[in-house]
Amino acid sequence: MTYEFDFSVLLPFWREFATGVWLTLQLSALATVLGFVLGTLCAIGRADGSPAVKWAVATYVEVIRNTPLLVQIFLVYFGIATLGVHVSANMAAVIALVVNVGAYTCEIVRAGLESVHKAQLEAADCLGLSRVQTYWHVVLRPAVERVYPALTSQYVLLMLASSITSQISAEELTAVANRIQSDTFRSFETYIVVGVLYLLLSFVVRAAFWGFGMVVFVRRRKLGTAL
Amino acid sequence: MHAPVSAKAVVSLSNVHKSFGALKVLDGVSFDVGPGEVTAIIGQSGSGKSTALRCINALETIQEGSIHVCGHAVHDPALDRRALRRDVGIVFQSYNLFPHLTVEQNIMLAPTCVKSMSKAEARELAREVLARVGLEAKAEQYPEQLSGGQQQRVAIARSLAMKPKLMLFDEVTSALDPQLTGEVLKVMESLAAGGMTMILVTHEMAFARRVASTVIYMHQGKVWESGPGSMLDRPQTEELRGFVGSGL
Numbered sequence: 353m354t355y356e357f358d359f360s361v362l363l364p365f366w367r368e369f370a371t372g373v374w375l376t377l378q379l380s381a382l383a384t385v386l387g388f389v390l391g392t393l394c395a396i397g398r399a400d401g402s403p404a405v406k407w408a409v410a411t412y413v414e415v416i417r418n419t420p421l422l423v424q425i426f427l428v429y430f431g432i433a434t435l436g437v438h439v440s441a442n443m444a445a446v447i448a449l450v451v452n453v454g455a456y457t458c459e460i461v462r463a464g465l466e467s468v469h470k471a472q473l474e475a476a477d478c479l480g481l482s483r484v485q486t487y488w489h490v491v492l493r494p495a496v497e498r499v500y501p502a503l504t505s506q507y508v509l510l511m512l513a514s515s516i517t518s519q520i521s522a523e524e525l526t527a528v529a530n531r532i533q534s535d536t537f538r539s540f541e542t543y544i545v546v547g548v549l550y551l552l553l554s555f556v557v558r559a560a561f562w563g564f565g566m567v568v569f570v571r572r573r574k575l576g577t578a579l
Numbered sequence: 580m581h582a583p584v585s586a587k588a589v590v591s592l593s594n595v596h597k598s599f600g601a602l603k604v605l606d607g608v609s610f611d612v613g614p615g616e617v618t619a620i621i622g623q624s625g626s627g628k629s630t631a632l633r634c635i636n637a638l639e640t641i642q643e644g645s646i647h648v649c650g651h652a653v654h655d656p657a658l659d660r661r662a663l664r665r666d667v668g669i670v671f672q673s674y675n676l677f678p679h680l681t682v683e684q685n686i687m688l689a690p691t692c693v694k695s696m697s698k699a700e701a702r703e704l705a706r707e708v709l710a711r712v713g714l715e716a717k718a719e720q721y722p723e724q725l726s727g728g729q730q731q732r733v734a735i736a737r738s739l740a741m742k743p744k745l746m747l748f749d750e751v752t753s754a755l756d757p758q759l760t761g762e763v764l765k766v767m768e769s770l771a772a773g774g775m776t777m778i779l780v781t782h783e784m785a786f787a788r789r790v791a792s793t794v795i796y797m798h799q800g801k802v803w804e805s806g807p808g809s810m811l812d813r814p815q816t817e818e819l820r821g822f823v824g825s826g827l
Contacts, residue, residue: 475676476677478669479688480664571679575724577723579678
């Protein structure tokens with residue numbers, strides 16, 4: 353059994369691939385930023401909120417972590433449509449990814465918050481800092497720095513998982529590939545190219561996180577030691 | 580039953596009771612600290628001395644009695660904690676510096692956040708208080724790069740930057756070796772000489788005797804004996820005699 357590889361038929365589609373890569377990056381970046389904000393607020397709520405807030409966050413986290421992403425995406429896409437609000441497939445994809453990664457971020461950041469010693473809070477309190485100031489200046493940065501590797505992995509996973517949003521025809525890389533392979537009947541070649549592109553994207557995302565960490569965590573950059 | 584609150588006292592405790600569950604930690608503690616006075620609280624572990632200090636700074640709530648600090652009624656549930664914090668500085672045994680900030684940033688944080696000072700003003704202030712503890716050269720370093728004694732001096736400088744009227748020291752040298760203890764005590768002695776009102780919980784008996792205007796010996800949650808530093812040479816009670824003797 354022989355198979356003649358022919359990648360040349362894909363060459364005319366390079367613009368489509370590029371658009372897909374770009375949209376995957378945009379979806380992932382937006383979902384990462386919003387998911388981080390949502391997850392961090394949830395982590396603070398779970399650590400420090402009223403019993404009702406703690407319960408609400410715990411329920412959200414458990415529901416999301418114990419249901420498939422694809423089902424969540426369909427629920428968001430069709431759910432919003434049922435409410436009579438029109439959102440594009442891309443927008444629905446971002447919302448679903450944010451809701452999903454927010455739950456995982458919450459658990460990771462919560463571990464970081466718990467690693468900050470109570471004595472640090474007491475010291476900040478005794479200096480007269482308000483609760484918000486204490487969280488912002490004393491708790492969050494060390495907490496996020498400690499769990500930054502775990503967060504990086506989670507957001508690389510998010511970028512890869514964004515391929516599932518092709519199911520609601522968000523026009524990211526996998527959706528583009530689906531279309532190209534049905535036009536060319538060159539499925540194997542198409543998905544090899546897509547696989548390589550995702551691999552490269554992962555490297556790019558990891559590098560971006562590493563660079564961002566170097567800028568934000570100054571102490572780590574200067575001393576190179578763990579907190 | 581107890582002396583009326585002295586009008587000029589910076590700190591005044593009157594019949595303070597505090598329990599953790601069934602455990603009685605403070606059992607009717609009363610004492611006053613006047614402006615510029617240095618009060619050293621000594622006693623065995625578990626005698627309630629650290630708890631007394633934490634009550635003064637509203638880190639613990641009391642069940643009975645009254646505490647007045649710089650005009651704030653600390654026992655009052657309606658206490659404005661942030662107003663109290665502006666008048667009282669505290670230094671802990673474990674330094675509690677913020678590990679992700681440089682020495683200078685550690686000191687600048689509260690003045691910029693709480694007093695809305697500009698970065699430039701706060702930096703100048705940081706240099707000034709660092710000079711007072713002899714660590715100007717360490718401004719750009721991170722806490723982990725400093726020795727324990729240096730970290731504790733930074734913690735003192737961080738408190739001083741808020742220009743407190745009262746400084747509390749909670750066993751600040753207990754984690755340090757004798758040499759590092761010496762450099763921290765020197766800083767504290769210079770503060771005392773500068774007229775700072777101070778309350779320190781300490782195991783450094785020689786320091787208490789030399790620097791403190793009043794020494795309070797606590798035992799079983801009570802002020803067992805108090806007096807000038809020389810009291811340690813002539814203990815009146817069996818317990819203090821035993822405590823002083825065990826230190827030799």
